[in-house]
Amino acid sequence: xxxxxxxxxxxxxxxxxxxxxxxxxxxxxxxxxxxxxxxxxxxxxxxxxxxxxxxxxxxxxxxxxxxxxxxxxxxxxxxxxxxxxxxxxxxxxxxxxxxxxxxxxxxxxxxxxxxxxxxxxxxxxxxxxxxxxxxxxxxxxxxxxxxxxxxxxxxxxxxxxxxxxxxxxxxxxxxxxxxxxxxxxxxxxxxxxxxxxxxxxxxxx
Amino acid sequence: xxxxxxxxxxxxxxxxxxxxxxxxxxxxxxxxxxxxxxxxxxxxxxxxxxxxxxxxxxxxxxxxxxxxxxxxxxxxxxxxxxxxxxxxxxxxxxxxxxxxxxxxxxxxxxxxxxxxxxxxxxxxxxxxxxxxxxxxxxxxxxxxxxxxxxxxxxxxxxxxxxxxxxxxxxxxxxxxxxxxxxxxxxxxxxxxxxxxxxxxxxxxxxxxxxxxxxxxxxxxxxxxxxxxxxxxxxxxxxxxxxxxxxxxxxxxxxxxxxxxxxxxxxxxxxxxxxxxxxxxxxxxxxxxxxxxxxxxxxxxxxxxxxxxxxxxxxxxxxxxxxxxxxxxxxxxxxxxxxxxxxxxxxxxxxxxxxxxxxxxxxxxxxxxxxxxxxxxxxxxxxxxxxxxxxxxxxxxxxxxxxxxxxxxxxxxxxxxxxxxxxxxxxxxxxxxxxxxxxxxxxxxxxxxxxxxxxxxxxxxxxxxxxxxxxxxxxxxxxxxxxxxxxxxxxxxxxxxxxxxxxxxxxxxxxxxxxxxxxxxxxxxxxxxxxxxxxxxxxxxxxxxxxxxxxxxxxxxxxxxxxxxxxxxxxxxxxxxxxxxxxxxxxxxxxxxxxxxxxxxxxxxxxxxxxxxxxxxxxxxxxxxxxxxxxxxxxxxxxxxxxxx
Numbered sequence: 001x002x003x004x005x006x007x008x009x010x011x012x013x014x015x016x017x018x019x020x021x022x023x024x025x026x027x028x029x030x031x032x033x034x035x036x037x038x039x040x041x042x043x044x045x046x047x048x049x050x051x052x053x054x055x056x057x058x059x060x061x062x063x064x065x066x067x068x069x070x071x072x073x074x075x076x077x078x079x080x081x082x083x084x085x086x087x088x089x090x091x092x093x094x095x096x097x098x099x100x101x102x103x104x105x106x107x108x109x110x111x112x113x114x115x116x117x118x119x120x121x122x123x124x125x126x127x128x129x130x131x132x133x134x135x136x137x138x139x140x141x142x143x144x145x146x147x148x149x150x151x152x153x154x155x156x157x158x159x160x161x162x163x164x165x166x167x168x169x170x171x172x173x174x175x176x177x178x179x180x181x182x183x184x185x186x187x188x189x190x191x192x193x194x195x196x197x198x199x200x201x202x203x204x205x
Numbered sequence: 206x207x208x209x210x211x212x213x214x215x216x217x218x219x220x221x222x223x224x225x226x227x228x229x230x231x232x233x234x235x236x237x238x239x240x241x242x243x244x245x246x247x248x249x250x251x252x253x254x255x256x257x258x259x260x261x262x263x264x265x266x267x268x269x270x271x272x273x274x275x276x277x278x279x280x281x282x283x284x285x286x287x288x289x290x291x292x293x294x295x296x297x298x299x300x301x302x303x304x305x306x307x308x309x310x311x312x313x314x315x316x317x318x319x320x321x322x323x324x325x326x327x328x329x330x331x332x333x334x335x336x337x338x339x340x341x342x343x344x345x346x347x348x349x350x351x352x353x354x355x356x357x358x359x360x361x362x363x364x365x366x367x368x369x370x371x372x373x374x375x376x377x378x379x380x381x382x383x384x385x386x387x388x389x390x391x392x393x394x395x396x397x398x399x400x401x402x403x404x405x406x407x408x409x410x411x412x413x414x415x416x417x418x419x420x421x422x423x424x425x426x427x428x429x430x431x432x433x434x435x436x437x438x439x440x441x442x443x444x445x446x447x448x449x450x451x452x453x454x455x456x457x458x459x460x461x462x463x464x465x466x467x468x469x470x471x472x473x474x475x476x477x478x479x480x481x482x483x484x485x486x487x488x489x490x491x492x493x494x495x496x497x498x499x500x501x502x503x504x505x506x507x508x509x510x511x512x513x514x515x516x517x518x519x520x521x522x523x524x525x526x527x528x529x530x531x532x533x534x535x536x537x538x539x540x541x542x543x544x545x546x547x548x549x550x551x552x553x554x555x556x557x558x559x560x561x562x563x564x565x566x567x568x569x570x571x572x573x574x575x576x577x578x579x580x581x582x583x584x585x586x587x588x589x590x591x592x593x594x595x596x597x598x599x600x601x602x603x604x605x606x607x608x609x610x611x612x613x614x615x616x617x618x619x620x621x622x623x624x625x626x627x628x629x630x631x632x633x634x635x636x637x638x639x640x641x642x643x644x645x646x647x648x649x650x651x652x653x654x655x656x657x658x659x660x661x662x663x664x665x666x667x668x669x670x671x672x673x674x675x676x677x678x679x680x681x682x683x684x685x686x687x688x689x690x691x692x693x694x695x696x697x698x699x700x701x702x703x704x705x706x707x708x709x710x711x712x713x714x715x716x717x718x719x720x721x722x723x724x725x726x727x728x729x730x731x732x733x734x735x736x737x738x739x740x741x742x743x744x745x746x747x748x749x750x751x752x753x754x755x756x757x758x759x760x761x762x763x764x765x766x767x768x769x770x771x772x773x774x775x776x777x778x779x780x781x782x783x784x785x786x787x788x789x790x791x792x793x794x795x796x797x798x799x800x801x802x803x804x805x806x807x808x809x810x811x812x813x814x815x816x817x818x819x820x821x822x823x824x825x826x827x828x829x830x831x832x833x834x835x836x837x838x839x840x841x842x843x844x845x846x847x848x849x
Contacts, residue, residue: 044244048212070217070694071701073709083220100216107219115222122223143224144705150715151707159705167227188226197225197232200700204215 023056025097036109041205057094060084074148086122120184130178136164228704236692248286254293262303269327295322310337316344331632373451397503400437438474470500521609528602539565539591546583569595
């Protein structure tokens with residue numbers, strides 16, 4: 001059962017298929033309640049959202065193309081895919097404004113635990129509660145792909161793998177090959193750098 | 206960055222939180238937003254029509270008038286609005302550019318007024334979207350031609366300091382420049398006409414003396430005609446020699462078609478002089494006289510239309526060739542058929558296939574002289590088929606030639622369509638640069654960013670040692686050199702670098718370091734401000750925004766600014782980028798520009814010289830910190846480094 005927050009206004013039918021669905025989000029007041037953004041902030045966010053996605057929802061292709069504009073040198077499509085999965089909490093293949101703003105609220109205004117939770121969720125591709133080596137390797141590859149070819153020092157093929165190894169070494173306390181939520185939270189909360197950097201983008205909006 | 210996407214920068218930055226737990230290095234400090242204003246509406250009053258938009262919308266393009274602080278000059282304190290005394294209709298397009306990121310050219314608008322408005326608001330016309338660009342370029346070309354036509358009338362103004370030779374050449378080429386030229390023009394024209402008429406009349410049978418057969422006038426009044434001929438040839442020879450003398454490039458003149466015609470026109474006379482009374486070659490001599498008719502082509506100097514006709518025939522060569530080829534095919538086919546059809550009949554004129562060619566040609570072109578007619582029934586049938594198909598075969602290529610002619614005729618008038626090709630390439634190149642400029646802008650501002658941090662956070666005392674030009678000016682320049690949006694974007698990229706522990710570099714640098722197998726003397730870069738190791742970076746970054754001035758102390762402009770350089774674009778295209786560098790005054794006495802010896806890694810690229818600048822000394826040292834510049838002759842910029 002899918003819970004759709006906004007109203008699906010009307011569908012554009014092309015060649016007999018439902019190609020686009022236009023969404024109008026819930027009222028501003030409701031969103032203010034659900035997120036930790038103020039009215040003004042939501043207004044600014046919505047304006048940007050609507051400008052780029054007039055239909056009210058963003059699908060994965062648009063999402064990827066928007067994200068790739070910020071990383072001209074590398075290939076950000078994989079990471080954008082993982083992000084999309086993380087934002088698309090309803091798992092319906094599109095991110096509506098509510099999804100968008102709720103996730104942003106967690107990232108920017110949530111408690112440190114919420115943020116770490118969100119990050120864990122991002123890494124946990126199959127959402128089974130633990131991060132396996134394979135999942136982390138994929139994530140790491142996607143991040144390294146964003147750097148592109150022209151880097152200094154040269155991007156060795158083993159660089160992501162080494163990074164994954166160091167990650168597991170740091171996080172996997174009981175050495176069982178996976179990182180659970182508790183291990184993740186515990187390790188991150190002990191790391192000064194991570195704690196500090198999680199707050200870095202708080203005032204982005 | 207595209208306009209709409211700029212609004213998503215906060216999202217991209219927020220999403221960077223996904224990198225934080227995996228990063229091993231500390232993250233760089235986010236750019237401080239000094240006066241974070243709430244997004245406010247600003248009112249733009251353009252000749253009474255009020256436009257309103259968000260301030261953020263205008264800030265998307267910081268190198269235009271509305272996006273920069275230049276608009277403050279137009280701020281009206283009393284009414285709290287920005288007043289521009291410009292055309293409100295064109296302003297709509299300008300404002301839409303900020304809103305949508307696309308610049309459109311309205312068809313009803315005059316091209317020059319549109320250009321003026323764009324220039325006023327600091328928008329480069331190359332950004333016009335593809336939907337409107339063709340129209341814009343066409344109108345611009347028409348306008349330029351119109352201006353050129355007007356200018357040609359002014360070309361008659363005599364330029365000072367022209368040598369006698371140049372004056373003569375101009376007189377020959379453009380008879381309207383002076384009276385002498387005009388006189389000369391008419392005189393030669395007259396003599397050409399006289400010569401041609403003489404040749405014609407020479408062959409007319411004059412009134413005959415009784416009891417003698419008709420003689421052509423040429424033989425009757427030999428002396429008179431000879432004198433006339435001599436006079437004409439004299440004039441032509443003198444004219445040719447004078448042109449030869451005046452020509453700026455004699456070799457090229459001698460090869461030109463007109464001069465060949467001149468030579469061919471007068472040669473028969475001289476050959477005739479040499480060869481008189483030699484009966485053996487009199488046959489050839491007679492043939493030579495035919496060439497005298499070429500004098501008529503000398504008229505083409507006097508007639509522009511004739512020249513164009515000749516030119517178009519030359520360019521229609523392929524169509525004419527096709528016509529000739531198809532005709533030849535048809536002629537051969539029908540001649541063969543007619544020959545065999547008429548073989549049987551007696552006293553047939555179709556004695557051979559080549560003899561039938563004549564019949565076929567005459568029939569196909571619907572001339573029908575009637576000197577050769579088929580007599581057999583089969584011959585008549587094929588003859589009629591021949592004439593019908595003749596009409597078709599000739600009618601088909603002719604419209605092609607006609608349309609070709611009209612096309613070339615117009616093309617001849619628009620001679621600068623060829624220039625438009627180059628401009629198109631340059632335009633695409635510029636757009637490509639601006640689209641990918643973000644990556645190079647990042648590389649460029651990485652250095653600036655570092656320095657910014659250095660400046661802000663350490664409050665360096667040496668700033669006090671700056672003389673005159675003043676540190677505040679430099680400081681303002683520093684903080685303004687990148688807009689907030691840009692600095693946030695760069696911070697984001699910087700975070701990614703830290704996460705992966707690799708750096709973004711320019712392709713040139715990458716290839717260089719790849720070849721050299723890693724740099725030995727590449728000083729370690731540390732983000733922290735306390736350890737100011739050297740800063741390195743590639744210096745060949747393109748700057749497209751004109752207010753991306755290099756940081757003041759890297760006043761490369763003072764030194765060696767070639768304003769253009771070719772840069773091998775990552776996609777492998779050679780592009781010409783015009784960089785607008787505001788020339789900074791060299792009177793900054795605080796800056797000692799010293800060209801360092803070329804760092805060992807100089808890109809050996811054939812076109813650009815990208816030198817890696819390694820600053821061995823920490824940037825923040827003495828007031829006399831030197832800006833080490835790349836020593837390459839065609840260098841652009843900036844590696845900002847060093848102390849103010």
